Structure formats: structure tokens, C-alpha cells
Amino acid sequence: MFIQLLGQHFVHTALLAGAVVAIISGAIGTFVVTRGASFAVHAISELGFTGAAGALVLGFDVVAGMIVGSLAVGLVLGLLSVRGRERDSAIGAVLSFGLGVGVLFLFLYQGYATEATNLLFGSIVGVSDAQLRNLAIVAFIVAVGLVVLYRPLLFSSVDPDVAAARGVPLHVISVAIFLLLALTTAEAIQVVGVLLVLTLVITPAAAAQRLTVRPGLAILLSIAIALVATEGGILLSLQQPWPTSFFISSISFAFYLCARIVYAVRHDRSRSVRVSVLAGS
Amino acid sequence: MTAPVVSVRRLALNFGDRSLWNDLDFELQEGELLAILGPNGTGKTSLLRILLGLLEPSAGSVEVCGRPPRESRTKVGYVPQQRVFDRDLPLRGRDLVRLGLDGHRWGVGRVNHEERARIDRALTEVGAAAYADAPVGRLSGGEQQRLRVAQALVSDPALLLADEPLLSLDLSYQRIITSLFDARRRSAGTPVVFVTHDINPVLSIVDRVLYLAPGSWAIGTPEEVLTSETLTRLYDTEIDVLRVRGRIVVVGTPDDQHVHHIDEVHA
Numbered sequence: 056m057f058i059q060l061l062g063q064h065f066v067h068t069a070l071l072a073g074a075v076v077a078i079i080s081g082a083i084g085t086f087v088v089t090r091g092a093s094f095a096v097h098a099i100s101e102l103g104f105t106g107a108a109g110a111l112v113l114g115f116d117v118v119a120g121m122i123v124g125s126l127a128v129g130l131v132l133g134l135l136s137v138r139g140r141e142r143d144s145a146i147g148a149v150l151s152f153g154l155g156v157g158v159l160f161l162f163l164y165q166g167y168a169t170e171a172t173n174l175l176f177g178s179i180v181g182v183s184d185a186q187l188r189n190l191a192i193v194a195f196i197v198a199v200g201l202v203v204l205y206r207p208l209l210f211s212s213v214d215p216d217v218a219a220a221r222g223v224p225l226h227v228i229s230v231a232i233f234l235l236l237a238l239t240t241a242e243a244i245q246v247v248g249v250l251l252v253l254t255l256v257i258t259p260a261a262a263a264q265r266l267t268v269r270p271g272l273a274i275l276l277s278i279a280i281a282l283v284a285t286e287g288g289i290l291l292s293l294q295q296p297w298p299t300s301f302f303i304s305s306i307s308f309a310f311y312l313c314a315r316i317v318y319a320v321r322h323d324r325s326r327s328v329r330v331s332v333l334a335g336s
Numbered sequence: 337m338t339a340p341v342v343s344v345r346r347l348a349l350n351f352g353d354r355s356l357w358n359d360l361d362f363e364l365q366e367g368e369l370l371a372i373l374g375p376n377g378t379g380k381t382s383l384l385r386i387l388l389g390l391l392e393p394s395a396g397s398v399e400v401c402g403r404p405p406r407e408s409r410t411k412v413g414y415v416p417q418q419r420v421f422d423r424d425l426p427l428r429g430r431d432l433v434r435l436g437l438d439g440h441r442w443g444v445g446r447v448n449h450e451e452r453a454r455i456d457r458a459l460t461e462v463g464a465a466a467y468a469d470a471p472v473g474r475l476s477g478g479e480q481q482r483l484r485v486a487q488a489l490v491s492d493p494a495l496l497l498a499d500e501p502l503l504s505l506d507l508s509y510q511r512i513i514t515s516l517f518d519a520r521r522r523s524a525g526t527p528v529v530f531v532t533h534d535i536n537p538v539l540s541i542v543d544r545v546l547y548l549a550p551g552s553w554a555i556g557t558p559e560e561v562l563t564s565e566t567l568t569r570l571y572d573t574e575i576d577v578l579r580v581r582g583r584i585v586v587v588g589t590p591d592d593q594h595v596h597h598i599d600e601v602h603a
Contacts, residue, residue, distance in 0.1 A: 089425065203442050210439030213427050217487065220388045220414035220497075221440040222406075264426045268471040273426040 060293045065180060072182045073285035075190050076239075076246045077255060079197045081281030083239050084260030085274045086201075086232060089212045093257050094143055095132050095233070098150040099240045100252040102128040105153045107174050107244075108160035117170065118189065122241040128153070129237030133230035177248030177300045179289060190245065193238050200235045208232060209270055246285065247300045254304040255281050262307075262314035280310045339402060340365055341495050341527045342387065347396035349379050349386070356382065357548060360396070362555050364495075366525040369517065369541055371532050374548035375589060380531040381417070383548070384497050387529065388414060401494050408495075410440065413488030415498035415530075421480065423473040429483045430468045433458055436487035458490040459483075462516055478509035485516050496520065498530035502537055510537045517541070535562065536583045558584075 060066055087096055106124020107117045128149070135142060161171050173181065182190070201208075210218040211228045219225050236256075243252045263276035288303030342364035349356045356379035364370055372380045385391035386398055389405030400408040413436070421427070433455050438445055447455070459465045462482040467475060472483065481501065488496060496517065502510045517528045518541045532538060535545065535558065545561045547554045549570035554561050561567075562584050567575040571589060578585045 085426075202444055205444045206435070206439050206441055210435045213421070213425060214432065214435060214439075216416040216419065217414055217436070217484075218439060219390055220409065220412065220416070221436070222389075222409035223440050264424060268426050268428050270426055270431055 057294050065182075066289075066293065068182050068184060068187050069179045069289050070286055072187050072190050073179055073246055073289050074282060075187075075194045076242045077281035077285040078278050079194045079201075079239050080243050080255035081259045081263075081278035082201055082274050083197065083232075083236055084256045084258075084281070085263065085270075085277050086208055086212055087236060087256060088260040088264060089209075090232075092132075092236075093253065094146055096236065096240060096253055096256050098132070098146045098153075099125050099128045099233075099237050100244055100249045101150050101157070102153040103237075103241050103244055104174055104249040105157035105160065108157045108164065108171065111164045111166065111170055112160045117174070118186070118241070118245065121174075121244055122193075122238065124153075125237035125241045126234060129233040129240075130230065133233030134226075173248070174244065175248050175250055176298055177244070177246050177251065179246045179299050180292070182245065186245070190242055193242055197235050197238050197242075200231065204228065204231055204235075247303055251300045251304050254300075254307045255285065258304075258307040258311050259284065262311040265311075265314035265318040280307065284310065338366060341401060342529070343399045345397045347386070347398060348394045349382055349391075350394040355551070357551075357553050358395075360553060362546065364527045364529065366527060367521045368527045369521055369538075369543050370527070370529045370546060371535060371538060371542045371544075372529065372546045372548065373532060373535055374553075375550070378548035378550055380548055381499055384499055384529070384531060387495075387497055388412060410491065411494040413491060413493030413496045413526075415481075415484045415488045415496070415501045417499045418477060418481065418503055420477070421473040423471075425471065425473045427472050428469050429464055429472055429475065429479075429486075430455060430459065432472050432483050433468075433486045433490050436490045454490055454492075458486040461489065462486040463512070478505050478512075481505060481509065481513055482516075485513060489516075489520060492524070493526060496526050496528040496530075498528070500531055500533065502532060502534070507537075514538050514541060539582075539584065562586075 087093060103121040103125035106127070107121040109124070110117050110120025131149070132146065135145065164171070207218065207223045207228055210221070211223050211225050215225060239256065240252055243255045247255055259280035260273070260277040262280055263273045266276055267273050284303050284307040287306045288299050291302040292299040340363035342362075344360055344362050347360040348358045362370075372383060374380055382391055386393050387400060387405055389407075389409055398405055401411050434447060434451075437451060437455065456465070459468045462485050464479065464482045464486055467479060472480060475483070485501070488498070498517070501513055501517075505513065514537060517530070520526050521528050530538075535542070539558060542558055544555060545558050547561050547567070547570060549567075552570050554566050554570055562577055564575055564577045567577055567586065567589075573590060574588055576587045578587065
């Protein structure tokens with residue numbers, strides 16, 4: 056049964072779509088975690104949902120609606136230069152309102168409820184060839200954007216004061232990264248759904264940062280973890296017909312737990328080494 | 337005399353109705369070390385931001401290396417006010433220094449041989465080579481500050497600006513950081529401007545002091561500016577400047593900004 060499924064076209068499409076989304080989610084996640092913008096990802100995905108639900112009601116393309124919704128929030132968040140607590144409460148206020156509007160849209164929508172469920176929980180195995188092509192195009196845009204922005208983005212994420220002094224346009228970078236994040240989120244929603252976007256955008260990056268201090272390597276590790284989680288999750292759901300999102304988030308979380316354990320052990324050891332050096336001297 | 341590295345003409349800064357200073361004039365020559373002193377809220381950091389081209393003055397003109405500050409940004413090394421790095425930030429000391437070299441350029445970029453050598457040289461110069469590969473968030477404030485200086489020096493700047501570079505450092509680190517500034521201006525002629533609230537750790541190397549008081553200012557050698565007469569004129573109230581065992585103690589400023597000077601004496 057499992058082997059038979061592996062030969063199916065829709066499985067190949069799902070695996071490819073998953074890979075495309077995992078690569079950009081893992082890559083952008085590193086910057087999101089470094090900038091402390093995890094909550095913003097959640098906001099963008101929930102308002103992507105509102106956009107998608109609005110598109111359902113009005114009879115537009117769902118993915119287009121989702122991208123418009125995400126981009127709108129991404130733009131607003133990128134323009135808001137406020138930091139920390141004020142930003143979080145502003146995001147909280149906006150996202151809950153947006154979600155409320157999304158609920159109304161779903162209520163007004165008279166079509167199949169599955170569409171809505173797919174939005175919330177993802178539907179990777181239902182990806183069509185046309186969808187895969189669109190996913191790949193958007194992912195390409197995000198990838199190119201990240202490559203072009205890499206150094207000033209890293210600079211402004213870890214060291215904004217000096218970056219500004221050296222002429223890095225912080226506002227431009229901020230808007231650009233949130234727009235790329237909005238595109239990535241709209242992609243990830245199609246795989247894991249609105250509610251689980253963080254499992255691809257945040258968890259792999261957070262795990263990777265526990266494992267290495269090299270910025271470049273952290274990105275590669277994050278991509279690798281996101282890839283294993285997505286592809287592993289898709290394959291497991293072929294074997295055991297539970298929701299793919301469950302498997303993806305479980306694998307992703309398992310990596311996170313392991314990374315924390317490795318980190319704790321490593322630092323415990325380095326601390327005891329330092330203590331013994333001090334004691335010896 | 338060669339052209340000044342920094343030239344400030346009739347500079348004024350207002351925040352709303354409040355005027356911080358007017359007609360501020362000074363020039364900075366190669367190799368000079370200028371300390372900006374004064375109580376909080378007199379625009380010390382703002383003046384640095386103007387020199388960095390991050391803030392527009394209300395009036396007057398500024399030139400850095402003969403051009404507007406915005407166009408000279410990559411020629412300026414900047415050591416910001418200490419901001420502690422997140423403990424788990426995935427960034428090594430070496431990465432931080434590298435950003436000072438090419439962090440403002442687009443693209444991923446590769447560090448070539450020559451750039452790697454420059455980064456290593458900057459790390460060695462400040463004595464940070466031993467922990468160059470450790471995560472910055474796990475280093476002490478003094479170690480981070482050395483990396484900051486390396487980051488500012490790695491691009492071989494024509495001007496060094498530092499905002500409270502000695503804040504919260506213990507005495508031995510204060511000496512290390514000040515001697516790094518001193519060495520740099522002597523070896524490469526790079527003028528240094530730094531904001532400080534305490535002149536004493538740097539008294540021996542400072543050429544001139546710019547003292548910003550509420551509504552007025554004075555510039556000159558420490559002997560000229562840090563006197564009872566000058567500060568009394570600046571604050572328009574009786575100020576006493578005492579010299580105790582080579583240290584300067586200011587008594588009588590209206591806002592207790594100089595309590596730490598007294599602390600210095602007790603220490």
C-alpha cells in the first residue's frame with residue numbers, strides 16, 4: 056500500500072511542494088527568530104486566513120486572497136518600527152480582529168466546509184500541478200530576496216544601531232523582510248494550514264540556533280530540519296492516514312526538543328570544564 | 337595644516353520648542369581625540385547621530401571627510417552604546433567584526449583571503465582572537481566591547497565615533513579600550529570622538545573636550561574647559577571643579593549628573 060502510493064503522481068507533487076515550502080520557511084525562519092518576530096508570523100498567517108476566507112466568499116482565488124491578506128499585514132508590520140511589548144500588543148489587537156472577520160466570512164460562505172478546514176489545517180496531498188508551479192514561483196522570489204538581502208538583513212537583525220550607522224536602510228530592510236515573510240507564510244499555509252505555520256517557520260530555526268552559532272550554518276540546518284519534518288510528515292501520513300500537519304509538527308517539535316537537550320548537555324559540560332580549569336589554576 | 341576630518345559650522349539642534357544648542361562650531365584634525373561631556377539631555381548622542389548622518393541638524397552644516405555625513409558613512413567606524421546581545425544569538429565574535437567590513441553590502445558575499453586577514457588582524461589588535469569563535473551573547477560586557485572596537489576598526493575608518501564606550505566596564509577594561517583608541521589615532525591618524533559621562537578614565541589621552549550644558553557649550557583643552565569659571569558660566573550657577581590626585585571632581589551641577597565623580601574619589 057505504502058509502496059504503491061509512492062508511485063502516485065499526487066504524492067510526488069505533494070513531496071515537491073513540501074520541499075519548496077520547507078526550504079524557504081527554514082531559511083526565513085532564522086531571521087524571524089533572530090529579530091524576535093515569531094508572533095508576527097502568527098499574525099500574518101491568521102490574516103492570510105482572513106484574506107483567503109474573503110476570497111472564498113467573493114468567489115476569487117483562495118491562494119491569491121491569502122497572499123493579499125498576508126502581504127497587507129506584512130506591509131503594516133514592516134512599517135511599524137515600534138519594538139517589543141508595544142508591537143506585540145498591537146499585533147494581538149490587529150490579528151484577533153482580522154480573525155473575527157475571517158470567522159464572519161466563513162459563516163457567509165455557502166460552499167464546501169472542507170475548503171475552510173484545509174485552510175486551517177493544511178492540505179498538502181491535494182496540491183495540483185498548477186499550484187505546485189505557483190508555489191515554486193513564489194518560493195523563487197523569496198529565495199532571491201533572501202540572497203540579495205542577506206548581509207544587511209543579518210546586520211540589521213543582530214546589530215541595528217551599527218547597521219544604521221554604516222548606511223543600512225533599516226526601514227527598507229524591515230518592510231522587505233516582512234513582505235518576504237508574508238509570501239512564505241502564504242506558502243506554508245497551503246502545506247500545514249494557518250494554525251501550524253509556526254511549525255515550519257519558527258520551530259526548525261529555533262532548533263538550529265540551539266545547535267550552532269554560525270549564522271550561515273544555522274540557516275542550512277534550519278532548512279534541513281524543515282525539509283525532514285515536511286517530507287517525513289507527508290510519508291508518514293501515507294502509511295497512517297492521520298492529518299499530515301500532525302506528523303510535520305511532531306517531527307519538527309522532536310527536533311526542537313533534541314536540540315534543546317543537546318544544547319543543555321553541551322553547555323553543562325562546558326561549564327563544568329570551565330569550573331575545573333578554575334579549580335585547577 | 338591639512339583639511340579637517342570633521343568640520344561643524346554654526347550647528348543648531350532643536351527638539352520641538354526646546355533648543356539644545358546653537359552656533360556650535362568646531363573642527364577635528366587628523367589624530368585628534370575629542371571627548372563630548374555633559375549631563376543627560378544635552379544632545380551628546382544626538383551630535384554623534386548628526387555626524388553619522390542619521391539625524392538632520394536644525395541649522396548649520398556638517399562635513400565629514402569633506403562631504404555631507406550621509407555620503408561618508410562607510411568611512412566612519414562606530415562603537416554604539418552597549419546593548420547586551422541575546423545569550424543565544426547565533427553569531428560569533430568573528431561574524432560581528434565581519435559585519436563591520438561588509439555588512440552594508442547586498443548579497444550573501446564571501447570573505448576572501450585579504451578580508452579574512454583583515455578580520456583576524458582587527459581581532460588580534462584588540463586582543464579578542466582567543467574568543468573570536470565563541471558566541472557573542474556569552475561573552476562579558478568588556479569582551480563584547482573589545483569586539484565592538486574591532487568591528488569599528490576593521491573597515492580602516494577615517495573617523496572613529498564612540499558613544500559611552502566605557503560605560504559599565506571595570507577599570508582594567510576601561511584602560512584597554514582607551515588605549516586602543518589612543519593607539520589607533522597615533523598609528524593611523526584616525527581622529528576619535530567619544531561621548532562620555534566621566535572624563536577621568538580618559539583624561540590622559542584627551543586633546544580637547546566639548547562640554548554640552550543645558551543651553552550652552554564650550555570647547556577646548558581639558559585645562560581650559562574643566563574649570564570652575566567655565567562650568568559656572570555654562571551652567572549659570574556656582575560650580576566647583578576640584579582636582580584630587582590627578583582626578584577631576586565636579587561639584588554643584590544642578591542635576592546630580594556628577595555623583596559618579598565623587599564615587600571615583602571614594603574608589
